[in-house]
Amino acid sequence: MYILTYRVCFGGIRLKILSAKDYSEMSSIAAEIIANIVKEKPDAVLGLATGNTPIGMYKKLIEMYKAGEVDFSKVKTVNLDEYVGLGADDQNSYRAYMNKNLFSGINIDINNTNVPNGLAADIEAECKRYEDVIKRLGSQDIQVLGIGVNGHIGFNEPSITFNKGTHVVELTDSTIGVNSKIFKNLAAGAKAITMGIKNIMNAKQILLIADGDSKKDILRKALYGEITPNVPASVLQLHPNVTVVEACGLGIK
Ligand code: GLP
Numbered sequence: 001m002y003i004l005t006y007r008v009c010f011g012g013i014r015l016k017i018l019s020a021k022d023y024s025e026m027s028s029i030a031a032e033i034i035a036n037i038v039k040e041k042p043d044a045v046l047g048l049a050t051g052n053t054p055i056g057m058y059k060k061l062i063e064m065y066k067a068g069e070v071d072f073s074k075v076k077t078v079n080l081d082e083y084v085g086l087g088a089d090d091q092n093s094y095r096a097y098m099n100k101n102l103f104s105g106i107n108i109d110i111n112n113t114n115v116p117n118g119l120a121a122d123i124e125a126e127c128k129r130y131e132d133v134i135k136r137l138g139s140q141d142i143q144v145l146g147i148g149v150n151g152h153i154g155f156n157e158p159s160i161t162f163n164k165g166t167h168v169v170e171l172t173d174s175t176i177g178v179n180s181k182i183f184k185n186l187a188a189g190a191k192a193i194t195m196g197i198k199n200i201m202n203a204k205q206i207l208l209i210a211d212g213d214s215k216k217d218i219l220r221k222a223l224y225g226e227i228t229p230n231v232p233a234s235v236l237q238l239h240p241n242v243t244v245v246e247a248c249g250l251g252i253k
Contacts, residue, residue, distance in 0.1 A: 002029065003251035007223055009237040015223060017244045019251020023211050026247040027056030030144070030209050033243065034061060035070045037142050037205075043074040047143030047195075047203055048102070049154070050079070050094045053211050054144060055101055062105035072108040078137055079115040080145070080154035081194040084168065087119040094118075116166070116193040123168050127193055131166040134199050143203035147210050150174050151218050151231035155194035158230045164196030197235055205241045208233070216248040223250075 002025060007015040020026035034057070037044050048054075064070045079094060086093035091100075095115040103113055114133050120126035145153045150172060152158070157172045169192050171179070176190060200206070210219050222233035223244065229235070236242045 020247045030057040031060035044141040047140035049144045051146040053146040058102040065106040072106045076112040082116040082118040084191040127166045140203035142205045155192040156232045162197040211247045
Protein backbone atom coordinates (compact mmCIF):
# COMPACT_ATOMS: atom_id res chain seq x y z
CA MET A 1 0.00 0.00 0.00
CA TYR A 2 1.36 3.39 -0.92
CA ILE A 3 0.87 6.77 0.77
CA LEU A 4 -0.60 9.57 -1.35
CA THR A 5 0.51 13.15 -0.68
CA TYR A 6 -0.26 16.32 -2.59
CA ARG A 7 2.35 19.04 -2.64
CA VAL A 8 0.55 22.29 -3.44
CA CYS A 9 2.94 24.58 -5.29
CA PHE A 10 2.88 28.22 -6.32
CA GLY A 11 -0.21 29.05 -8.41
CA GLY A 12 -2.15 26.12 -6.99
CA ILE A 13 -0.26 23.47 -9.00
CA ARG A 14 -0.54 20.13 -7.24
CA LEU A 15 2.24 17.57 -7.46
CA LYS A 16 0.91 14.09 -6.79
CA ILE A 17 3.36 12.03 -4.74
CA LEU A 18 2.85 8.29 -4.37
CA SER A 19 5.18 6.85 -1.74
CA ALA A 20 5.59 3.15 -2.34
CA LYS A 21 6.76 0.67 0.27
CA ASP A 22 9.60 -0.65 -1.89
CA TYR A 23 11.17 -0.75 -5.36
CA SER A 24 8.85 -3.47 -6.60
CA GLU A 25 5.71 -1.53 -5.65
CA MET A 26 7.17 1.67 -7.15
CA SER A 27 7.83 -0.20 -10.41
CA SER A 28 4.33 -1.70 -10.55
CA ILE A 29 2.61 1.64 -9.93
CA ALA A 30 4.73 3.38 -12.57
CA ALA A 31 4.16 0.60 -15.13
CA GLU A 32 0.42 0.75 -14.49
CA ILE A 33 0.37 4.51 -15.17
CA ILE A 34 2.13 4.03 -18.52
CA ALA A 35 0.03 1.01 -19.51
CA ASN A 36 -3.16 2.97 -18.83
CA ILE A 37 -2.03 5.72 -21.17
CA VAL A 38 -1.34 3.21 -23.95
CA LYS A 39 -4.70 1.50 -23.37
CA GLU A 40 -6.48 4.84 -23.73
CA LYS A 41 -4.36 6.03 -26.65
CA PRO A 42 -2.77 3.15 -28.61
CA ASP A 43 -0.53 5.51 -30.63
CA ALA A 44 0.70 7.40 -27.55
CA VAL A 45 4.08 9.12 -27.55
CA LEU A 46 6.07 7.87 -24.55
CA GLY A 47 9.06 9.87 -23.37
CA LEU A 48 11.41 7.32 -21.82
CA ALA A 49 14.34 7.36 -19.42
CA THR A 50 17.30 5.14 -18.61
CA GLY A 51 19.29 4.42 -15.44
CA ASN A 52 18.81 1.71 -12.81
CA THR A 53 15.54 3.10 -11.50
CA PRO A 54 13.24 2.31 -14.49
CA ILE A 55 14.48 -1.27 -15.02
CA GLY A 56 11.79 -2.78 -12.75
CA MET A 57 9.11 -0.65 -14.39
CA TYR A 58 10.17 -1.87 -17.84
CA LYS A 59 10.12 -5.48 -16.59
CA LYS A 60 6.54 -5.02 -15.40
CA LEU A 61 5.54 -3.51 -18.74
CA ILE A 62 7.00 -6.53 -20.52
CA GLU A 63 5.03 -8.82 -18.18
CA MET A 64 1.84 -6.87 -18.92
CA TYR A 65 2.49 -7.13 -22.65
CA LYS A 66 3.11 -10.88 -22.39
CA ALA A 67 -0.12 -11.26 -20.41
CA GLY A 68 -1.96 -9.59 -23.31
CA GLU A 69 -2.88 -6.54 -21.23
CA VAL A 70 -1.21 -3.90 -23.38
CA ASP A 71 -0.33 -3.52 -27.05
CA PHE A 72 2.65 -1.38 -28.09
CA SER A 73 2.35 -1.87 -31.86
CA LYS A 74 1.39 1.75 -32.53
CA VAL A 75 3.32 3.40 -29.70
CA LYS A 76 6.10 5.86 -30.45
CA THR A 77 8.92 6.60 -28.04
CA VAL A 78 11.45 9.33 -27.58
CA ASN A 79 14.31 8.95 -25.11
CA LEU A 80 15.82 11.66 -23.00
CA ASP A 81 19.50 11.29 -23.74
CA GLU A 82 22.56 9.44 -25.01
CA TYR A 83 26.31 9.48 -24.39
CA VAL A 84 28.41 11.12 -27.08
CA GLY A 85 30.65 8.48 -28.65
CA LEU A 86 28.48 5.46 -27.88
CA GLY A 87 26.28 3.59 -30.35
CA ALA A 88 23.87 0.65 -30.20
CA ASP A 89 26.74 -1.84 -30.32
CA ASP A 90 28.16 -0.55 -27.06
CA GLN A 91 26.36 -2.13 -24.11
CA ASN A 92 26.79 1.12 -22.10
CA SER A 93 24.84 3.17 -24.64
CA TYR A 94 21.30 4.16 -23.78
CA ARG A 95 20.15 2.77 -27.16
CA ALA A 96 21.49 -0.66 -26.13
CA TYR A 97 19.86 -0.27 -22.70
CA MET A 98 16.46 0.47 -24.23
CA ASN A 99 16.69 -2.39 -26.73
CA LYS A 100 17.66 -4.79 -23.95
CA ASN A 101 15.41 -3.65 -21.11
CA LEU A 102 12.22 -2.82 -23.00
CA PHE A 103 12.02 -2.84 -26.79
CA SER A 104 13.11 -6.46 -27.30
CA GLY A 105 10.46 -7.64 -24.84
CA ILE A 106 7.40 -5.92 -26.34
CA ASN A 107 5.77 -5.62 -29.77
CA ILE A 108 6.98 -2.12 -30.54
CA ASP A 109 8.10 -1.20 -34.07
CA ILE A 110 11.77 -0.35 -33.54
CA ASN A 111 11.44 2.33 -36.26
CA ASN A 112 9.05 4.14 -33.94
CA THR A 113 11.68 4.38 -31.20
CA ASN A 114 13.99 7.38 -30.94
CA VAL A 115 17.23 7.84 -29.03
CA PRO A 116 19.81 10.52 -29.91
CA ASN A 117 22.62 9.14 -32.07
CA GLY A 118 25.77 9.28 -29.95
CA LEU A 119 27.89 8.34 -32.96
CA ALA A 120 26.78 11.24 -35.19
CA ALA A 121 29.78 12.88 -36.86
CA ASP A 122 28.30 16.33 -36.30
CA ILE A 123 26.90 16.43 -32.77
CA GLU A 124 25.34 19.90 -33.12
CA ALA A 125 23.52 18.73 -36.27
CA GLU A 126 22.35 15.66 -34.34
CA CYS A 127 20.86 17.90 -31.63
CA LYS A 128 18.99 19.81 -34.33
CA ARG A 129 17.79 16.55 -35.94
CA TYR A 130 16.59 15.23 -32.56
CA GLU A 131 14.81 18.50 -31.80
CA ASP A 132 12.96 18.08 -35.12
CA VAL A 133 12.06 14.47 -34.23
CA ILE A 134 10.57 15.68 -30.93
CA LYS A 135 8.62 18.45 -32.71
CA ARG A 136 7.29 16.03 -35.34
CA LEU A 137 6.09 13.59 -32.68
CA GLY A 138 4.24 16.37 -30.83
CA SER A 139 4.06 16.54 -27.02
CA GLN A 140 4.92 13.38 -25.15
CA ASP A 141 1.71 11.94 -23.67
CA ILE A 142 3.88 11.05 -20.72
CA GLN A 143 7.53 11.74 -19.98
CA VAL A 144 9.27 9.34 -17.59
CA LEU A 145 12.10 10.81 -15.54
CA GLY A 146 14.60 9.50 -13.05
CA ILE A 147 16.60 11.92 -10.92
CA GLY A 148 20.37 12.21 -10.50
CA VAL A 149 21.86 12.70 -7.03
CA ASN A 150 22.56 16.33 -7.97
CA GLY A 151 18.96 16.84 -9.12
CA HIS A 152 19.55 16.38 -12.84
CA ILE A 153 16.77 15.17 -15.11
CA GLY A 154 17.75 13.59 -18.41
CA PHE A 155 21.27 14.99 -18.50
CA ASN A 156 20.22 18.52 -17.62
CA GLU A 157 22.87 19.23 -15.04
CA PRO A 158 22.63 22.09 -12.50
CA SER A 159 22.95 25.30 -14.51
CA ILE A 160 21.73 28.85 -14.75
CA THR A 161 18.77 28.39 -17.08
CA PHE A 162 15.76 26.14 -17.64
CA ASN A 163 15.36 27.49 -21.14
CA LYS A 164 17.00 24.89 -23.37
CA GLY A 165 15.99 22.44 -26.09
CA THR A 166 18.10 19.44 -27.16
CA HIS A 167 21.75 20.21 -26.52
CA VAL A 168 25.20 18.79 -25.83
CA VAL A 169 26.22 18.74 -22.22
CA GLU A 170 29.51 18.27 -20.41
CA LEU A 171 28.64 16.07 -17.47
CA THR A 172 29.53 17.22 -13.97
CA ASP A 173 32.20 15.43 -11.94
CA SER A 174 29.50 14.05 -9.65
CA THR A 175 27.61 12.48 -12.56
CA ILE A 176 30.79 11.12 -14.13
CA GLY A 177 31.70 9.70 -10.71
CA VAL A 178 28.37 7.88 -10.38
CA ASN A 179 28.43 6.68 -13.97
CA SER A 180 32.13 5.75 -13.98
CA LYS A 181 31.16 2.43 -12.42
CA ILE A 182 29.93 1.40 -15.85
CA PHE A 183 32.75 2.91 -17.91
CA LYS A 184 36.24 1.51 -18.15
CA ASN A 185 37.23 4.48 -20.25
CA LEU A 186 36.15 7.62 -18.36
CA ALA A 187 36.29 9.86 -21.43
CA ALA A 188 33.42 7.82 -22.92
CA GLY A 189 31.07 9.06 -20.22
CA ALA A 190 32.01 12.73 -20.14
CA LYS A 191 29.64 14.24 -22.72
CA ALA A 192 26.04 13.59 -23.68
CA ILE A 193 23.20 14.76 -25.89
CA THR A 194 20.09 15.48 -23.87
CA MET A 195 16.59 16.73 -24.34
CA GLY A 196 16.37 20.11 -22.65
CA ILE A 197 14.10 21.18 -19.81
CA LYS A 198 11.95 22.94 -22.41
CA ASN A 199 11.29 19.62 -24.19
CA ILE A 200 10.58 17.88 -20.89
CA MET A 201 8.18 20.58 -19.71
CA ASN A 202 6.29 20.31 -23.00
CA ALA A 203 5.06 16.81 -22.09
CA LYS A 204 1.36 16.51 -21.24
CA GLN A 205 2.19 14.48 -18.15
CA ILE A 206 5.38 13.77 -16.23
CA LEU A 207 6.15 10.65 -14.22
CA LEU A 208 9.18 10.97 -11.96
CA ILE A 209 10.40 7.78 -10.33
CA ALA A 210 12.99 7.63 -7.57
CA ASP A 211 14.26 4.86 -5.37
CA GLY A 212 16.65 4.44 -2.46
CA ASP A 213 18.13 6.45 0.39
CA SER A 214 20.67 8.23 -1.82
CA LYS A 215 17.86 10.06 -3.63
CA LYS A 216 15.78 11.09 -0.59
CA ASP A 217 17.42 14.46 0.14
CA ILE A 218 17.59 15.65 -3.45
CA LEU A 219 14.01 14.53 -4.09
CA ARG A 220 12.80 16.48 -1.06
CA LYS A 221 14.76 19.53 -2.25
CA ALA A 222 13.33 19.23 -5.78
CA LEU A 223 9.72 18.88 -4.64
CA TYR A 224 9.66 21.18 -1.62
CA GLY A 225 12.62 23.51 -2.08
CA GLU A 226 13.32 26.62 -4.13
CA ILE A 227 12.64 26.44 -7.87
CA THR A 228 16.09 26.94 -9.37
CA PRO A 229 18.07 25.63 -12.39
CA ASN A 230 20.68 24.72 -9.82
CA VAL A 231 18.31 21.87 -8.88
CA PRO A 232 16.99 21.03 -12.36
CA ALA A 233 14.17 18.75 -11.12
CA SER A 234 12.70 21.65 -9.11
CA VAL A 235 11.25 22.95 -12.39
CA LEU A 236 8.61 20.23 -12.05
CA GLN A 237 6.88 22.41 -9.44
CA LEU A 238 5.80 24.53 -12.43
CA HIS A 239 4.28 21.68 -14.49
CA PRO A 240 0.52 21.16 -14.16
CA ASN A 241 0.50 17.35 -14.35
CA VAL A 242 3.29 15.63 -12.43
CA THR A 243 3.13 12.31 -10.63
CA VAL A 244 6.07 11.27 -8.48
CA VAL A 245 6.33 7.61 -7.55
CA GLU A 246 9.05 7.15 -4.98
CA ALA A 247 10.51 4.45 -2.80
CA CYS A 248 13.02 6.70 -1.01
CA GLY A 249 11.06 6.81 2.23
CA LEU A 250 9.82 10.37 1.63
CA GLY A 251 6.29 9.45 2.63
CA ILE A 252 7.37 8.01 5.96
CA LYS A 253 7.49 11.00 8.27
C1 GLP B 1 21.53 9.17 -15.71
C2 GLP B 1 20.41 9.47 -16.70
C3 GLP B 1 19.20 10.05 -16.02
C4 GLP B 1 18.85 9.19 -14.81
C5 GLP B 1 19.99 9.23 -13.83
C6 GLP B 1 19.72 8.45 -12.56
O1 GLP B 1 22.34 10.25 -15.44
N1 GLP B 1 20.81 10.37 -17.74
O2 GLP B 1 18.13 10.10 -16.95
O3 GLP B 1 17.69 9.68 -14.21
O4 GLP B 1 21.11 8.66 -14.47
O5 GLP B 1 20.03 7.11 -12.74
P1 GLP B 1 19.68 5.96 -11.75
O6 GLP B 1 18.25 5.63 -11.97
O7 GLP B 1 20.59 4.84 -12.16
O8 GLP B 1 19.96 6.45 -10.37
